[in-house]
Amino acid sequence: AQKITQTQPGMFVQEKEAVTLDCTYDTSDQSYGLFWYKQPSSGEMIFLIYQGSYDEQNATEGRYSLNFQKARKSANLVISASQLGDSAMYFCAMRLAFQAGSYQLTFGKGTKLSVIP
Amino acid sequence: DSGVTQTPKHLITATGQRVTLRCSPRSGDLSVYWYQQSLDQGLQFLIHYYNGEERAKGNILERFSAQQFPDLHSELNLSSLELGDSALYFCASSVTSGGHNEQFFGPGTRLTVL
Numbered sequence: 001a002q003k004i005t006q007t008q009p010g011m012f013v014q015e016k017e018a019v020t021l022d023c024t025y026d027t028s029d030q031s032y033g034l035f036w037y038k039q040p041s042s043g044e045m046i047f048l049i050y051q052g053s054y055d056e057q058n059a060t061e062g063r064y065s066l067n068f069q070k071a072r073k074s075a076n077l078v079i080s081a082s083q084l085g086d087s088a089m090y091f092c093a094m095r096l097a098f099q100a101g102s103y104q105l106t107f108g109k110g111t112k113l114s115v116i117p
Numbered sequence: 118d119s120g121v122t123q124t125p126k127h128l129i130t131a132t133g134q135r136v137t138l139r140c141s142p143r144s145g146d147l148s149v150y151w152y153q154q155s156l157d158q159g160l161q162f163l164i165h166y167y168n169g170e171e172r173a174k175g176n177i178l179e180r181f182s183a184q185q186f187p188d189l190h191s192e193l194n195l196s197s198l199e200l201g202d203s204a205l206y207f208c209a210s211s212v213t214s215g216g217h218n219e220q221f222f223g224p225g226t227r228l229t230v231l
Contacts, residue, residue: 035219043205044119045222091160095218102173103211103218104150107160 002027004092004108012114013082020067021077021111023092029053032096034075035105036066039089048090051075079113087115120144121210121223129229135196138226142189142210148172149191150211150220151183155204166191198230 162175166185
């Protein structure tokens with residue numbers, strides 16, 4: 001069964017510094033997608049970035065980049081130039097190939113990031 | 118704003134009661150996914166509907182049911198509520214026609230069972 005592991009329950013980072021949030025995954029499928037979502041204290045889930053298992057280049061979206069190491073089954077999120085508004089819970093998620101017509105997501109337990117002024 | 122709406126935002130009810138949570142997907146999205154976020158279980162997939170048909174079930178209790186209507190909005194029905202059902206319930210919509218198929222989440226319904 002697929003599994004997502006986020007080993008850092010909480011992280012602190014100084015404003016304007018870069019931070020890496022770890023995510024490892026476990027699947028025997030060759031086709032899968034990896035996502036990162038941000039959940040501020042207000043509760044909504046905000047999509048940040050996506051990496052497909054066949055994508056050769058690491059995904060980037062503005063200040064977010066995904067360090068994808070397929071052989072190690074890791075998909076770490078890198079946030080550059082941290083801002084106070086980045087303080088939130090961050091979830092790594094995986095979806096497998098189109099099984100029975102569904103793309104449901106499996107989530108990790110999340111990492112709480114706190115940005116220090 | 119993701120374009121996905123959920124009502125109500127908060128719901129407080131008593132054990133044994135039944136509630137209905139409503140979700141309207143983004144315009145053009147045919148898929149609706151329901152997730153439950155609780156302190157002990159984290160974020161868990163409950164059920165997926167595509168264009169009115171159930172496509173997949175996750176860790177959904179028998180006391181819970183869902184449906185998707187012809188206008189594509191979806192409802193999650195929770196009955197015989199227990200204290201442990203207190204959680205944040207999200208719906209998410211996606212296109213499901215290729216591409217990333219990222220899911221866009223609604224703001225959630227926070228259910229408190231007293």
